[in-house]
Structures are given as structure tokens and as C-alpha cells.
Amino acid sequence: MTPVMELAGPAGAGKTAVLRAIAARDPGVRAGVRVDRVRGLPGVVWHAIALTPALADLLFTDPRWVWPGLRHLGRLRTLPAAIHGRDNGRTRATVLDEGPVFSLARLAVFQRAALGNGWLAREWRSALERAARLLDAVVLLDAPNELLAERIRSRTKSHAIKDGSDRQVFDFLDRYRAAYRDIVSQLAARGHTRVFELDGTATLEQIAREVLGVLEPVAAERRA
Numbered sequence: 001m002t003p004v005m006e007l008a009g010p011a012g013a014g015k016t017a018v019l020r021a022i023a024a025r026d027p028g029v030r031a032g033v034r035v036d037r038v039r040g041l042p043g044v045v046w047h048a049i050a051l052t053p054a055l056a057d058l059l060f061t062d063p064r065w066v067w068p069g070l071r072h073l074g075r076l077r078t079l080p081a082a083i084h085g086r087d088n089g090r091t092r093a094t095v096l097d098e099g100p101v102f103s104l105a106r107l108a109v110f111q112r113a114a115l116g117n118g119w120l121a122r123e124w125r126s127a128l129e130r131a132a133r134l135l136d137a138v139v140l141l142d143a144p145n146e147l148l149a150e151r152i153r154s155r156t157k158s159h160a161i162k163d164g165s166d167r168q169v170f171d172f173l174d175r176y177r178a179a180y181r182d183i184v185s186q187l188a189a190r191g192h193t194r195v196f197e198l199d200g201t202a203t204l205e206q207i208a209r210e211v212l213g214v215l216e217p218v219a220a221e222r223r224a
Contacts, residue, residue, distance in 0.1 A: 002030075003093045006139070009141035136218050140180065140197045142197070
């Protein structure tokens, strides 16, 4: 099996842009994985039924985020099979920009899924364990809040806090940053996932080179 790496970090850190730069630089890297809901329909339906108990917990935290919460819970369940099911041995590695860490962070920030002992918290912890087995490495990208806010506001892509005040944007970024760091520290503690931190203020080409550089020893370990 080829190694799996995720690019993680708060909004504006450049995850998707870096992923595209990596794909352009190294065709041997599979950049991103899309869950095929048509081919994998039986599995999707099964997971949707299994996640029905999540509705009560999601409604209790914030009804506005019921559908996004279910979508991320479902993605956490189906992503491992989507990644390994397409591992044909011809790619050197799989790099994700919206992988398990992304979904775990979303659920932790918006649904407080990492807290308590209810059904949602247990499902979140189970997803964390699956992520620890799936991910060989996580690369944390970050930059000062001022720069992240500028990037969020200047891009055409919509975002929930794009029109917020500096205080609102900074608070949002800080909450996400804390969630990401907590998640990757838990993954690293389980002994399989290696964590790297890169400067998100560097150029895309520089970050892409650095990501490919740290991917080499991870791939070597996987081959060994």
C-alpha cells in the first residue's frame, strides 16, 4: 500500500493550492480522493443508516450543522475504502487536502464532537482511531492570522467568516488551529502517523518541494 499524507491547517493556509502544486510537480502523487457515491452506493447507504443516532446529538448542538455534520461523519467512514480501493500500485503516494483531520476538526469546532461520552463523541473517537491507522503523515500548514484573513477575503471562494470582523475571523482561526493541533497530537501519540510543520508564508513551489521532501522518508518507511 502506498503512503497516505494529509495537508492540514486553518482556512487560508493554502492546503488546496499546495496540493495542486504537488500534483503538477510530481505525477506519481495522487492528489486528493473523491468518494464515488454511485459505485459505492451500498456502502454509503449502510453508513447512512448506521449514523442515524447522530441526528439527536447534532440537533442538540446546532440544527444548522446537521447536514454538514452527517456529511463529515459519513466521509470519515467511507474515505479509507475509497483510498485503498483505488490503490493500484502505480502511484507513489496519496496526498489529501480534505482528509480525516479536516473532517475531525470540523466536527470538533462546530459540533463539539470531541467532548463528552455521547454517541457523537464515541463516533468521533472511533474515526480518530481509523485516521491513526490510515494516515502515515500529516503536514501542518500555518501562517499569522492577519495573512490568513487577507487570503480568505481576497479569494473568490465563499467562506462562512469571509465578511466577518478581524476579531471574528481571528477567533474562528484560533479555534480551528487549536482543534487541528489537538487532533494531530493525538494521532502522533498513537505511534504510526508522523507530523511535520511547514511555514505557510512560503511560496507554493517552496512548500510543494518541502512536502515532497518529507514524503520521501515516509514512503521509504512504508516500503520497508
